Amino acid sequence: MSIVANAPNPLIAACQMTSTANKDQNFATCSRLVREAASRSACMVFLPEAFDFIGSSTEETLSQAETLQGDLIQRYKGLARECGVWLSLGGFHERGNDWENDRRIYNSHLILDGKGSVVSVYRKTHLFDVELEGRVSLKESKFTIPGPEIIPPVSTPVGKVGLEICYDLRFPEISLALAQEGAELLTFPSAFTLTTGLAHWEVLLRARAIETQCYVVAAAQTGRHNERRTSFGHAMVVDPWGCVVAQCTEGTGLCYAQVDLQYVRRIRQEMPIVMHRRADLYGKVAAIKATPNL
Numbered sequence: 001m002s003i004v005a006n007a008p009n010p011l012i013a014a015c016q017m018t019s020t021a022n023k024d025q026n027f028a029t030c031s032r033l034v035r036e037a038a039s040r041s042a043c044m045v046f047l048p049e050a051f052d053f054i055g056s057s058t059e060e061t062l063s064q065a066e067t068l069q070g071d072l073i074q075r076y077k078g079l080a081r082e083c084g085v086w087l088s089l090g091g092f093h094e095r096g097n098d099w100e101n102d103r104r105i106y107n108s109h110l111i112l113d114g115k116g117s118v119v120s121v122y123r124k125t126h127l128f129d130v131e132l133e134g135r136v137s138l139k140e141s142k143f144t145i146p147g148p149e150i151i152p153p154v155s156t157p158v159g160k161v162g163l164e165i166c167y168d169l170r171f172p173e174i175s176l177a178l179a180q181e182g183a184e185l186l187t188f189p190s191a192f193t194l195t196t197g198l199a200h201w202e203v204l205l206r207a208r209a210i211e212t213q214c215y216v217v218a219a220a221q222t223g224r225h226n227e228r229r230t231s232f233g234h235a236m237v238v239d240p241w242g243c244v245v246a247q248c249t250e251g252t253g254l255c256y257a258q259v260d261l262q263y264v265r266r267i268r269q270e271m272p273i274v275m276h277r278r279a280d281l282y283g284k285v286a287a288i289k290a291t292p293n294l
């Protein structure tokens with residue numbers, strides 16, 4: 001144990017919640033969680049994908065989408081300012097550029113600073129189009145535009161934060177790219193399905209932490225959102241050695257972790273995997289193209 005009284009490592013909080021279609025109710029839940037984290041001196045709070053709402057149909061989802069200038073983000077800006085905390089708003093249903101014509105959205109992850117300014121926006125690049133017979137059927141691309149780019153890590157009071165969302169977790173290339181650009185923490189705000197979460201959630205998060213030597217912060221949706229959607233939960237923080245250092249219990253709540261950037265540096269020094277990478281060999285893997293449906 002090394003809790004140094006005069007030089008505490010900054011504290012972060014990862015949230016877990018059950019969004020419904022009711023935006024006001026979800027905001028009330030999130031603002032309670034953020035206030036609680038702030039009262040315990042967390043300096044950055046991470047909210048999950050779809051912290052704004054989870055609709056029970058495509059129509060309901062689209063009808064509630066807003067722009068970054070809309071009322072909801074305005075309210076979150078006020079919350080960040082009032083509490084003086086940085087916020088990761090992981091997975092906002094953002095109206096796309098050509099909304100009037102195509103009614104399509106982005107799945108957007110925003111970072112707000114402690115004054116309430118938007119300092120970064122990442123739009124989810126890998127969309128969840130998955131059909132597991134009798135268990136999972138989601139086609140995100142039906143109403144979502146894939147983000148065009150990876151966003152460089154953002155400097156925050158807890159370190160350089162790389163932005164991802166949920167299903168991005170399954171594509172190690174984006175995590176490696178963010179680590180290469182200097183990320184010290186990777187974020188995966190999520191709404192993992194129960195089926196895939198049981199099988200894959202923790203092992204994927206720990207793998208991304210170990211291979212990038214980053215902290216991994218994964219806020220999560222949990223429980224039953226409507227008659228058709230249930231999420232896995234298990235919001236957690238993993239340290240750069242792959243240890244789960246915080247995890248939420250059942251239901252709505254938070255878990256806390258201290259971020260030790262010295263530890264990141266030490267692990268990278270002791271096991272310099274970046275130096276050992278054989279980039280000369282992997283070209284073919286990175287270049288694999290999607291093949292048409294089998």
Ligand SMILES: O=C(O)CNC(=O)[C@H](CS)NC(=O)CCC(=O)C(=O)O
Pocket residue numbers: 049050053054055061091107128138139140166167170191192193196197
């Ligand atoms: O639909 C919304 O409103 C918000 N978006 C989501 O919940 C997204 C797309 S449907 N969910 C996932 O990516 C689950 C990934 C997953 O479960 C896995 O990779 O196994």
